Amino acid sequence: xxxxxxxxxxxxxxxxxxxxxxxxxxxxxxxxxxxxxxxxxxxxxxxxxxxxxxxxxxxxxxxxxxxxxxxxxxxxxxxxxxxxxxxxxxxxxxxxxxxxxxxxxxxxxxxxxxxxxxxxxxxxxxxxxxxxxxxxxxxxxxxxxxxxxxxxxxxxxxxxxxxxxxxxxxxxxxxxxxxxxxxxxxxxxxxxxxxxxxxxxxxxxxxxxxxxxxxxxxxxxxxxxxxxxxxxxxxxxxxxxxxxxxxxxxxxxxxxxxxxxxxxxxxxxxxxxxxxxxxxxxxxxxxxxxxxxxxxxxxxxxxxxxxxxxxxxxxx
Amino acid sequence: xxxxxxxxxxxxxxxxxxxxxxxxxxxxxxxxxxxxxxxxxxxxxxxxxxxxxxxxxxxxxxxx
Numbered sequence: 001x002x003x004x005x006x007x008x009x010x011x012x013x014x015x016x017x018x019x020x021x022x023x024x025x026x027x028x029x030x031x032x033x034x035x036x037x038x039x040x041x042x043x044x045x046x047x048x049x050x051x052x053x054x055x056x057x058x059x060x061x062x063x064x065x066x067x068x069x070x071x072x073x074x075x076x077x078x079x080x081x082x083x084x085x086x087x088x089x090x091x092x093x094x095x096x097x098x099x100x101x102x103x104x105x106x107x108x109x110x111x112x113x114x115x116x117x118x119x120x121x122x123x124x125x126x127x128x129x130x131x132x133x134x135x136x137x138x139x140x141x142x143x144x145x146x147x148x149x150x151x152x153x154x155x156x157x158x159x160x161x162x163x164x165x166x167x168x169x170x171x172x173x174x175x176x177x178x179x180x181x182x183x184x185x186x187x188x189x190x191x192x193x194x195x196x197x198x199x200x201x202x203x204x205x206x207x208x209x210x211x212x213x214x215x216x217x218x219x220x221x222x223x224x225x226x227x228x229x230x231x232x233x234x235x236x237x238x239x240x241x242x243x244x245x246x247x248x249x250x251x252x253x254x255x256x257x258x259x260x261x262x263x264x265x266x267x268x269x270x271x272x273x274x275x276x277x278x279x280x281x282x283x284x285x286x287x288x289x290x291x292x293x294x295x296x297x298x299x300x301x302x303x304x305x306x307x308x309x310x311x312x313x314x315x316x
Numbered sequence: 317x318x319x320x321x322x323x324x325x326x327x328x329x330x331x332x333x334x335x336x337x338x339x340x341x342x343x344x345x346x347x348x349x350x351x352x353x354x355x356x357x358x359x360x361x362x363x364x365x366x367x368x369x370x371x372x373x374x375x376x377x378x379x380x
Contacts, residue, residue, distance in 0.1 A: 212346055240321045258332070261325040261347050274331065275343055 020184050023128035025102065027191045028067040028168065030122045030150075035143040040185055047189050050133070055197065055294040057306060064125070066194045067114065071165060072103035078171075098178045099171035106166040108222040111154045114166065118152040121173055127191060136181040143185070146177035195304070197294055200230060202310035205268055211278035213312060215289065216268040219305070231267040234302045239269055241292040241300055247281060251288035255281075278314070287312040318364045322357040323349055332361035 002008075031053070039049040056063040078097040082090050106114055123145030126134045136146045151169035158164050172178055198219050205216045217238065218227040230238075239262050245255040256274040263270050271289065281287075291307035292300075318329035325347050332340050340361075341354040349357065 209346075236324060239324070240319070240326050242317055242319065256331055257328060259325055259327045259344055259347060270347070272344065272346070 020130075020132060020186070022134070023130035023132065025070050025073055025100070025126050025128050027069060027127040027194055028102070028170070029064045029125040029127070029145070029194060030067065030117060031062075031064040031145065032123055033062045033064045033125075033145070035185075037141050040143055043186065043188055046185050047187055050185075050187070050189065051193065052295070054194065055298050055306075057293055058199075058308075064194075066196045067168060068104040068106050068110065068166075069191050070102045070104055074101040074103075075099075076101050076169065076171070095175050097172060097175055099169065102168045102170070103165035104168055106155070108154075109220065111152075111166055112222065114152045114168070115154065117150045120150050121147050122150050124148050124150075124170060127187070127189075127194060131187050131190070133185040133187045133189075135183060135185070136177045137183040138181070143183060146181070147173040149173060197306040198304055200305050200307040201227075202289065202291065202308060204310075204312070205266055207315060208312070210316075211273040211275045213271045213273070213289075214263060214266055214268050215271050215310070216266070217307060229267055230305065231262070231269075234305075235262045235267070235269065237300050237302050238292065238297070238307075241296055241302075243271065243292065244290045245271075245273065246288050246290070247285055251286075255287055281314050283314055283316060285314045287314065318361075320357065320360045320364050322360055323353060325349060325357070327357055327361055329361035329364040332358055333365040 033053045035046065035049055038045070040046045050064070053062050053064045054066065076099040078099060080092055080096040081094040083093050084090055123135075124147075125145045128134070134146070135143050137143050148170040151167070153167040153169075155164045155166045174181075200217050200219055203216045203218065204214060206214050208214070217230050217234075219230060220227050239260045243257055243260055245251075245257055247253045247255055255277055257271060258274050259270075259272045261270040261272075273287075288309055288311055290309045294306045297303070297305060297307070318333075320327050320329045320332070325344075327344070335343065335358075337355055337358050340358045341351055344354055344357075345351075347354070
């Protein structure tokens with residue numbers, strides 16, 4: 001018969017040889033991506049699952065958004081608090097709350113993307129220099145990111161004295177996610193594998209001629225007139241993939257694309273719609289042109305980009 | 317969707333095969349390809365559409 005509750009507290013405290021210990025963080029990956037026991041059954045399967053979630057389209061709840069490589073870390077953990085009883089007994093009042101300020105290198109274009117996370121509570125996976133991919137596991141065995149409150153501070157002008165970087169701060173929401181719920185996938189991936197996609201924006205460089213539209217593909221930058229045309233690198237490869245188009249409610253009525261060609265003069269694509277179907281559309285009809293997905297692009301060796309859809313208008 | 321890429325132009329082979337050669341050449345005349353090239357592309361599209369249909373209807377090889 002037990003005479004105290006101590007036998008019910010915690011678990012055995014035997015030391016596990018080569019137990020995992022946290023290293024220095026090298027990469028954050030934000031997003032609500034989750035992994036089940038089938039995903040983390042072995043290293044190869046889990047690594048493939050991670051990679052697949054990097055090339056999901058924007059809007060997919062399983063997508064992962066990697067941040068730039070971490071160049072420095074300032075521990076901003078809120079220390080535990082203690083109180084003393086009258087005779088000197090020190091009592092712990094509150095557990096410490098892990099928080100960190102990371103230095104990352106980001107240009108002004110990327111900062112526009114990172115600042116969107118500022119002030120948000122975001123699930124994060126953290127990759128460290130021991131190749132440990134940290135997250136949490138819930139009661140259903142689902143491995144997911146731990147929730148952190150995020151802050152993003154853009155890089156300021158230099159002062160010729162101190163190096164300047166973009167600052168990303170994270171503060172854990174639930175301290176139990178740092179210990180009791182914490183789990184790690186030991187990965188074969190390196191930080192150079194875990195990179196985000198660049199957004200490519202479609203536009204019309206000139207007015208359409210009946211059912212024939214010119215479609216440019218550019219990566220926006222913060223330099224005026226400095227958007228990057230991906231045509232020379234990927235024009236032919238992308239033209240060989242499948243685009244789709246639709247009109248009507250939720251653009252659910254298919255509009256047949258008869259051909260996609262490269263225009264080497266304008267450095268863009270020529271997209272042709274079925275002329276009979278196009279003629280039947282009234283002037284002002286909106287047409288949604290949907291490009292190949294990031295996964296389809298990646299399979300065709302068009303890597304590192306996501307092309308957004310474009311809403312075209314039948315002008316005449 | 318069946319596709320055929322010919323001389324840098326990717327054609328919707330299913331749509332192309334549903335059109336006569338004359339209709340196809342007229343519709344895609346702006347592509348920069350010559351009429352002869354477009355006729356060749358049309359043939360390739362028709363072949364591409366027929367090939368999967370033939371694979372589906374062929375009987376499996378008998379072995380004894």
